[in-house]
Amino acid sequence: MTTDNPFFEPSDLPYQLPPFDRIDVEHYLPAFERGMEEQRAEVAAIVAEPAAPTFDNTLVALERSGRILQRTSAAFFTLTSSHTSDRLQEIEAEVVPRLSAHSDAIMLDAGLYSRINDLYARRGELGLDGEQAWLLERYRTEFVRAGAELTAEQHERLRAVNAELAGLATEFGNLVRDEMKARAVIVDDEAALDGLSSDAIAAATVAGRDRGLDGKYALNLILPTGQPQLAALHDRDLRERLHNASVGRGVGGDNDTTGLVLRIVRLRAERARLLGYEHHAAYNISDNTARSVAAVEEMLAKVVPPAMANAAAEADDLQAVIGNDYTLQPWDWAYCTERLRRDRYAIDESELRPYFELERVLHDGVFYAAGQLYGLRFSERSDLSAYHQDARVFEVFDHDGSPLGLFIGDFFTRPSKRGGAWANALVAQSGLFGTSPIVCNNLNINRAPEGEPTLLTLDEVRTMFHEFGHALHTLFSAVQYPKFAGTRVPRDFVEYPSQVNEVWMLWPEVLEHYARHHITGDRLPQEVIDRLHAAEQFNKGFSTVEYLAATLLDLAWHTLSVEEAEAVTDVMAFEADALERAGVATPLVPPRYRTPYFAHIFSGAAYSAGYYSYLWSEVLDADTVDWLTERGGLRRDSGDAFRDGLLAKGGSADSMDVYRAFRGRDPLIEPLLKRRGLLGDAA
Incomplete structure (x- = not known):
């Protein structure tokens, strides 16, 4: 496995697509080890360079280092999310702390930091262009934030903390994944599944059979947040069982995560203090576009009161639908919301799904909008294999016919895939290496029974457009240095382009093109489209409050000082108190993520103290959608302006400076408040 390892040389496939058909699971660990060894030698050579530091012999050399490690990591962590196995999880548990130690060895290298700091001190004399100057700025900032200026004793403790946190995050993610499987609700009688679609019942049948329960049905937990089956199930007792299985994850049993949460929070608080910050939130947010916890709290303060008022009004409306039959409970909310949506707007999710067939949504919706706005063209490459038979490879061509990159669509749920939806790059665009991007989109859609079309819910359609916004951000990257490629931007900026792309889902000419009945070919009736637009603010109180509750919970955990973190011993009691103090405690609207399965913030550091990023x-x-609308919507000149002025920049400049240059001013919050029904006259 070590002598003929596919990771040791760049792939010879188009766009350097990893040769997954030649990669064995046992190739990964030797490749990680060779990759770390190679990069350590490359860094040592930079430090030992006898010539004075220059941009090329220090920063460019650093950008060029670690190519084996980069190739291996991209493929490996794609698999651990999209198609994992027991052996991959074993390797992950071993290698993640080693990768943390490897990163620390570079970021805490005094000789390397000295060269970077020397360049920074002379930055005005170096004649750097804008991207080069920002590369120097970012490297120095990242080294300082990593602890480069701490003492040797502090370095030793920091290394230990980072290694332990890396291992805990991996363990948390694996337990959450295992708990998703373990919490499936077993149903004896198919009659109890009344209300579910035929593909959902088929999925429950297969899930039961896979568990060795022939003749029984297993309702798997599909999303890491709430469960979509709750909107359809008529059986109230089954709704309660499914809801409780979902919100009870991670507390007690073999997959309990509460001890991990306490340890992670304490270590993050300790690390923040080591690095000179009051708490972990202050540390993380200082390097995002928000810059301070106070700025985030100021935004949230404008949203919480009207959102809570809207949610309370929605609860009253739902209780009116129920009448005296029973008292509204959280497991009733989604189900009663669908009844009210049908009564108020004559919108029935089951009647919409026949118009949202997967292939048509993908080709005539998502791809079509990208073609109209940016001139892109897509061609499926059945000759190229990805990491799973469900993962389909498309070549993307630019408006002038030139090849742009590869897009991999992996849409179906399976036991080896984690829940939710996400995008990730297998190969980053870079002028330095002459590489074009390969980007993956993962969703978790139930596969239709053999021979039947896969029909999507409205939320699944929205998710396809959203994740493809991340793909466009990656595909349009036009930077020199891989550090800045695509979505390598601040965490509270990364969701922005993907959320913009959602607007095309209901844009008239796009909807007209893809929303066709899968049997008759008839377009979605205009009166239904009008009702969809009329219902755009429907249930926004609920969705805003569940999001805010998770956001404020994230901040509550990560604004703890070292002493405060040590004093917390009961995770669920802390959660309840934090929600109460934040003004978002309501039993009818649980947080979108409860603490024990809040993988966004505990299975990695990216969104820790950063879940506010979505809002x-x-x-x-x-604000950008207002700009697009004012300019007439789906126009090539608007697409080119958004692409060239923002998407192509990646992280190659300060993100808010990029936004201001594109928009001509700072963003306004009023369009958001109007969209969510949070302005005074709309609340």
Whole structure:
């Protein structure tokens, strides 16, 4: 496995697509080890360079380092999310702390930091262009934030903390994944599944059979948040069982995560103090576009009161639908919401799905909008294999016919895939290496029974458009240095382009093109489209409050000082108190993520003290959608302006400076408040 390892040389496939058909699981660990060894040698050579530091012999050399490690990591972590196995999880548990130690060895290398700091001190004399100057700025900032200026004793403790956090995050993610499987609800009688679609019942049948329960049905937990089956199931007792299985994840049993949460929070607080910050939130947010916890809290303060008022009004409306039959409970909300939506707007999710067939949504919706706005063309490459038979490869061509990159669509749920939806790059665009991007979109859609079309819900259609916004951000990257490619931007900026792309889902000419009945070919009736638009603010109180509750919970955990974190011993009691103090405690609207399965913030550091990013990004998104609408919507000149002025920049400049240059001003919050029904006259 070590002598003929596919990761040791760049792939010879188009766009350097990893040769998954030649990669064995046992190739990964030797490739990680060779990759780390190679990069350590490359860094040592930079430090030992006898010539004075220059941009090329230090920063460009650093950008060029670690190519084996990059190739291996991209493929490996794609698999651990999209198609994992017991052996991959074993390797992950071993290699993640080693990768953390490897990163620390580079970021805490005094000789390397000295060269970077020397360049930074002379930055005005170096004649750097804008992207080069920003590369120097970012490297110095990242080294300082990583602890480069701490003492040797502090370095030793920091390394230990980082290694332990890396291992805990991996363990948390694996337990959450295992708990999703373990919490499936077993149903004896198919009659109890009344209300579910035929493909959902078929999926429950297969899930039961896979568990060795022939003749029984298993309702798997599909999303890491709430469960979509709750909107359809007529059986109230089954709704309660499914809801409780979902919100009870991670507390007690073999997959309990509460001890991990406490340890992660304490270590993050300790690390923040080591690095000179009051708490982990102050540390993380200082390097995002928000810059301060106070700025985030100021935004949230404008949203919480009207959102809570809207949710309370929605609860009253739902209780009116129920009448005296029973008292509204959280497991009733989605089901009663669908009844009210049908009564108020004559919108029935089951009647919409025949108009949202997967292939048509993809080709005549998602791809069509990208073609109209940016001139892109897509061609499926059945000759290229990805990491799973469900993962389909498309070549993307630019408006002038030139090849742009590869898009991999992996849409169906399976036991080896984690829940939710996400995008990730297998190959990053870079002028330095002459590489074009390969980007993956993952969703978790139930596969239709053999021979039947896969029909999507409205939310699944929205998710396809959303994730493809991340893909466009990656595909349009036009930077020199891989550090800045595509979505390598601040966490509270990364969701912005993807949220903008959602607007095309209901844009008239796009909807007209893809929303066709899968049997008759008839277009979605205009009166239904009008009702969809009329219902755009429907249930926004609920969706805003469940999001805010998760966001404020994230901040509550990560604004703890070292002493405060040590004092917390009961995770669920802390959660309840935090929600109460934040003004978002309501039993009818649980947080979108409860603490024990909040993988966004505990299975990795990216969104820790950063879950606010979705709402922060939506401010930019809503402001940009206003701009697109004012310019007439789906126009090539608008697409080119958005692409060239923002998407192509990646992280090659300060993100808010990029936004201001594109928009001509700072973003306004009013379009967001209007969209969510949070303005005074709409609340």
